[in-house]
Amino acid sequence: MKFTSTLLLSSLAIGAVAEPTDWFPIWRPLVQSNQLRRVLYRTNLLKHADALAEHAKLSDGTRAFGSKGHNATVEYIQKKLEKTGYYDVELQTFKYLFSEGTANFTVPTGTTEKHYVTEWFTYGPAGSVKAPLVAVSDVGCTAANFPAEVKGNIALIKRGTCEFGMKIALAGAAGAAGAVIYNNADGPVGGGTLGQPSRPETGPYVPAGSISGVDGNALLAQMASGTVTGSVVVKAVNEDRYTSNVLATTKGGDKKNVVMAGGHTDSVPAGPGINDDGSGSMGILEIALQLPKWSVKNAVRFGFWTAEEYGLVGSEHWVTSLSKEQVSDIAVYLNFDMIASPNFGYFLYDGDGSAFNLTGPKGSDHIEHLFEDYFKEVGIKTAPTAFDGRSDYGPFLTAGIPSGGIFTGAEKLKTEEEAKWWGGRAGIAYDPNYHKAGDTKDNCNVGAWVENVKAAAHAIATYARDLNGIPRGVARPKLAKKQISHDQRRHSACGHALNSI
């Protein structure tokens, strides 16, 4: 409970029943940025970070969507928000295919074995096979390319012309026990997907991996002078998971002028995701837990998104579930994804397009300038970051909702100039632990985190009082659900799409 004793006393004095849900009608002063900022403590943020670390322990160090760790985070947020009695809290639950794995390909050489750099294909099934390699003719896009000897063995297939998924399903149809696709250029494929979860019309998928073109051609040369036995081992999980967004809207305030703030609750499978995006989601959670000390003129809604790491799945699911009217009711959307990077920068989404020429819906410029002015006032230099839809604000941009936010940087390297502005180390990633096991509380920069949570609170409090400068009454279209499969969108968050051909 975050209520002060004064408020408790006054609620008793006016005879309100001491039930959380009945606290709401009591009089509260209108929220003010400086007052809200004053009650945001680093100790509370760190407690949330500890909770997330505990959640990750429930599922081998990850909070990937739908895992025990992630479900615990969702419940943590929901329970804390419900306890305030200040919000209408809603879980939006849906089903989504989780697909993660690794592939290993080895060939015995005398007494030891050669390990190939092998990449797994999204949707690829788990399994283990040790058998002779059989070369497939051409590029393995028709059944006729697969010789009879493939049966029970490992098909070695060249990349090109048709989808990886087609080749692997044709290998399965030909009775192969496994398959290896080698690149049609020297290097590795660089991330691949079978494109569809299954292809029953063609054949069953078999355990498969991809290797570089150099390795593939060397194997073919080796096979020309005798049988080469290889081993394909794929560890993978392909399963439908139920997962939830958490939405919390203040019971008070004008619901036709909603101020939204959001962050994602899931991590990647590789790590606990304390900066990405424990920092943003817990930052806005803490704001949401302190806000009930005040009232709001415009309703405030917090969005805690699931499956961001799989291509903004949760936020898109929510935005596309809204009616035209519900979309129009949202005045602004503020996104906080990675705001405690160890080698941080203070980046603001370039809503006015001045630096990256990607301008957001009208009003996005106002949000950027609000953050700019705030940081200037507290003596912190900021720089713009591309407004490219790489995080959960993407679907809001598509819906025409003015958006903005803060970002302290991911895998890109800090420049010399930036190191002069903000300290830290030039030539090192803003977050060297980005999407890794090292994305822990100890590796977060708590100073930057606190500053950014205060900036977030400033924007929320300011817009909750007054939407001056934000265009209102603009009719917006209802967003159609996009038929984009997750692998096309997946890893949009880390800046590269998976190859399907």
Ligand SMILES: [Zn+2]
């Ligand atoms: Zn993120």
